[in-house]
Amino acid sequence: MMAQYLEIKAQNPGALLFYRMGDFYEMFFDDAVAAAAALDIALTKRGQHLGDPIAMCGVPVHSAEGYLLTLIRKGFRVAIAEQLEDPAEAKKRGSRSVVRRDVVRLVTPGTLTEDGLLEARRHNFLAAFAEVRDQAALAWADISTGEFRVMPSSLTRLSPDLARIAPRELLLSEIRERDIAPVLDAGLAVTPLSRGSFDSTNAEKRLCDLYRVASLDAFGSFDRAEVAAMGALVDYLHLTQRGRMPL
Known part of the structure; x- marks a missing residue:
């Protein structure tokens, strides 16, 4: 799974990566450190990479809009990687198969579309x-x-x-x-x-x-x-x- 994360992250430099894992968007490594500080959420660890603990934080999918707005207002760009198949489909390819994921959108200050992220009565040019x-x-x-x-x-x-x-x-x-x-x-x-x-x-x-x-x-x-x-x-x-x- 971490190999997939690193591959997607390398394809989206300069953006925080919201990596969908079930009901959460997870962030790892430097993204997790930056996002945890910006959002005032807990920073934890998950496993190791090259002998070092992997920093990790996450936000629930159902309330992600509010966190996304905070990050955009603080100058971050956010790449959203969704699961492109059901985990059950991935298991059909083998017990160690990873659910397919890819970035479906790169969110920046000028590309907001969600009503909850837009200011009423003001264009978002x-x-x-x-x-x-x-x-x-x-x-x-x-x-x-x-x-x-x-x-x-x-x-x-x-x-x-x-x-x-x-x-x-x-x-x-x-x-x-x-x-x-x-x-x-x-x-x-x-x-x-x-x-x-x-x-x-x-x-x-x-x-x-x-x-x-x-x-x-x-x-x-x-x-x-x-x-x-x-x-x-x-x-x-x-x-x-x-x-x-x-x-």
């Missing part, structure tokens, strides 16, 4: 800022409602644009994070993405595939920065929602 040559744009979406918008922007206008839209999370190219971070509000969650996520050619194909169209002409006229910003946002949603696109 995820935004993406892109630059292509001398153009720049800001795209934003609320996946709980399906709203998706984009507009021209610039580095000098970014701060007031963000103040007006008030996103929960901002996506940036990893090569520009250091330059742009100083103009951002300290409370905004910033997620750097690879340059490939902001490639406007790939972004256009990503958007056409999403909306099942041959071109974006029917939606209006977009410059390359606007396409890049929208495409990066969609790319991130593919990652966090595991293919269940809400737009």
Whole structure:
């Protein structure tokens, strides 16, 4: 079981892993230490790994939403690994078979959808800022409602644009994070993405595939920065929602 946990954890770096075991989401190793402190819950031990005790903590599935909200508000990202089969099915493969599990969703500040995690009367926007040559744009979406918008922007206008839209999370190219971070509000969650996520050619194909169209002409006229910003946002949603696109 621990080998499966470590494999799934390695596939989701930078996120706490909620690992479903029956009626609980369990966390292990450094995740358990961080989560126990953030949630003020008991930190225990389970077995050993490479000769050292394995730190462990857990939260009940039926009340996981509240714990999840606390972690998100404290700046964590959470990968949720569910059981993909009944334990009885796993036993048919042999007494030592492990129940199949995989991450079904990556929860971040800008990708909340549950009513219990959302603030009433306030959008939960995820935004993406892109630059292509001398153009720049800001795209934003609320996946709980399906709203998706984009507009021209610039580095000098970014701060007031963000103040007006008030996103929960901002996506940036990893090569520009250091330059742009100083103009951002300290409370905004910033997620750097690879340059490939902001490639406007790939972004256009990503958007056409999403909306099942041959071109974006029917939606209006977009410059390359606007396409890049929208495409990066969609790319991130593919990652966090595991293919269940809400737009």
